[in-house]
């Protein structure tokens with residue numbers, strides 16, 4: 229059995245709770261000891277991140293997440309800090325009530341949350357709700373979260389209000405500067421709303437023995453960008469025919485830029501040859517701007533056949549449009565038997581008429597396109613991105629990239645990886661066109677669909693981060709070309 233990498237393995241909350249149970253029942257570590265370890269780890273995190281904090285405000289819920297908070301508050305008291313603890317309820321249950329008593333014995337005082345009560349401190353510790361969240365925050369809990377906004381926050385396990393399975397918050401939610409998560413990564417910390425709510429993420433495994441994780445399948449994994457295994461360094465004695473021929477199809481009138489970005493991304497990621505099948509009107513501009521691209525006018529679809537014949541991989545859809553021209557290209561491409569990346573307008577056409585593939589296929593929908601493919605709506609897709617990507621991959625028997633903050637890549641067999649990179653600057657025109665070219669280039673160089681998609685997404689997001697630095701606003705898609713070239717050669721892996 230392959231070794232589980234705790235830093236890359238993602239679990240559902242039910243699975244993490246099962247690991248907690250196994251640690252207690254099978255490994256004999258008392259629940260209260262786990263709580264102590266959680267508080268120790270979180271307090272160490274607080275000291276490291278906010279070394280000058282002298283006063284901390286602590287929010288404690290009634291469950292075990294609150295128990296972690298009481299024990300952390302006790303540690304802070306013992307370290308000589310001022311502690312203002314606001315408890316959501318007058319009592320706690322199970323191990324948490326023991327934690328509460330321990331805090332009081334150490335001289336701590338809990339203020340009860342009520343009208344206008346808000347914790348005071350240089351840093352707030354959020355221990356309201358963790359994996360036991362059952363419904364959107366409302367009433368006092370929601371008010372408390374609102375009153376605590378605007379100060380640095382360390383969240384315990386999960387920012388309160390965030391659904392740690394899906395990464396969504398449907399009501400009030402703590403916006404943390406850092407989240408220290410316990411035992412194992414909850415999968416929902418890495419996608420959707422979680423990207424804004426978690427801040428920096430840290431994992432504290434609480435020294436659980438390996439046995440606690442046994443028998444509990446990993447639900448998903450974090451993407452890696454280790455290109456080396458899938459795409460080893462090139463030998464010297466090679467020529468361009470070894471690295472495939474990408475044909476990018478799209479760019480209806482007015483959208484020539486989209487297909488040029490796809491083609492150039494494929495070149496920059498190492499495809500041996502890149503052709504573009506587009507409107508004749510765009511050919512001159514593409515050739516002038518990037519002479520290495522072989523742009524051909526295919527206003528007459530008959531001109532497409534020899535291009536398809538020569539290509540090894542297709543990148544289908546950027547700027548394709550939904551008119552007759554686009555539909556003819558779409559039909560010709562999908563009956564060609566070539567490996568294909570299906571993006572943009574081609575996904576809309578696919579939603580109208582689903583196809584079976586005779587070669588590797590990677591679909592790259594954003595949530596709107598995913599909703600069309602699933603016959604649902606964007607809100608439903610975003611409510612559970614894991615379920616959406618799995619369903620799409622199964623239904624289309626293809627590898628699927630569900631784009632958006634915390635992109636997911638799903639395979640028909642249920643595997644999912646989550647991309648932990650990317651930034652809001654990448655929510656801009658042309659970024660998807662570039663991703664399509666990146667994945668097509670990796671396919672052309674011999675990666676299978678799964679490797680091409682998961683590595684392509686990782687390289688694209690990391691290139692976006694490198695290009696954006698600390699200035700995401702104004703990032704443009706072609707800014708990614710230089711870092712992509714570095715990353716596809718193994719830099720920073």
Ligand SMILES: NC(=O)C1=CN([C@@H]2O[C@H](COP(=O)(O)OP(=O)(O)OC[C@H]3O[C@@H](n4cnc5c(N)ncnc54)[C@H](OP(=O)(O)O)[C@@H]3O)[C@@H](O)[C@H]2O)[C@@H](O)CC1
Nearest residue numbers: 248262263290291292293357358359360361362363364385
């Ligand atoms: N088990 C272990 O070994 C370890 C666990 N650890 C820690 O425990 C955490 C899980 O603890 P947990 O299971 O007690 O759940 P938790 O998140 O505290 O919430 C439950 C409470 O919240 C309430 N409630 C829920 N939703 C609500 C809402 N919207 N609005 C209002 N109330 C709401 C719910 O009330 P109920 O609805 O049941 O009346 C219940 O009282 C985990 O995240 C980690 O931090 C660590 O110490 C490591 C070892």
Ligand SMILES: [K+]
Nearest residue numbers: 354357386388
């Ligand atoms: K919390």
